[in-house]
Amino acid sequence: MPLLLLLLFLIVPVVEIYVLIQVGQAIGAGPTVLLLILDALLGTWLFKREGRKAWTALTEAIAAHRVPGKEVADGALVVVGGAFLITPGFVSDVVGVLCLLPPTRALLRGVLTKVVTARLLGGLPKAPRGRPRPTVHEVIDGEVLDPKNQGE
Numbered sequence: 001m002p003l004l005l006l007l008l009f010l011i012v013p014v015v016e017i018y019v020l021i022q023v024g025q026a027i028g029a030g031p032t033v034l035l036l037i038l039d040a041l042l043g044t045w046l047f048k049r050e051g052r053k054a055w056t057a058l059t060e061a062i063a064a065h066r067v068p069g070k071e072v073a074d075g076a077l078v079v080v081g082g083a084f085l086i087t088p089g090f091v092s093d094v095v096g097v098l099c100l101l102p103p104t105r106a107l108l109r110g111v112l113t114k115v116v117t118a119r120l121l122g123g124l125p126k127a128p129r130g131r132p133r134p135t136v137h138e139v140i141d142g143e144v145l146d147p148k149n150q151g152e
Helices: 002-027 029-063 069-086 090-100 102-122
Strands: none
Touching: 002 029, 002 090, 029 069, 029 090, 069 090, 069 102, 090 102
16 A cells, blocks of 8 residues: 555656646646636635535434435545645546546445445455354353352
8 A cells, every 4th residue: 555655646746747748738838827727716616515515415414313424425535526626737636526526426435435345344354154153152050169168
């Protein structure tokens, strides 16, 4: 996992810079900066809107005494999407929007649920294969003797 994070921290900025340069060469520096600003404004609006929806859904689930699994996953994806939108660059903005839009967030929620479940269950011991043997407890009926009074 640390190696994966290291690779992400090295590769993602290089990809972002490459895409920014390519867009800048295609449409010019001024329009590229303007596009990044408009992208940030749109992302902020979307983050606020979806964040409010996720928070409302979470509080409603808690008020209804339901386990808010879906709502927590949505909230986490909205926060991750917001973080990607704050990061300057077009690639991170695409990932952020995918985390924020409800249809794609539902797909990502399914993936997130599977990953978290696998991680949680992966740490538990696996059940033995075949038919499990019953645990046998022997019950002894008797009287408890005090060792101090054994000689009496």
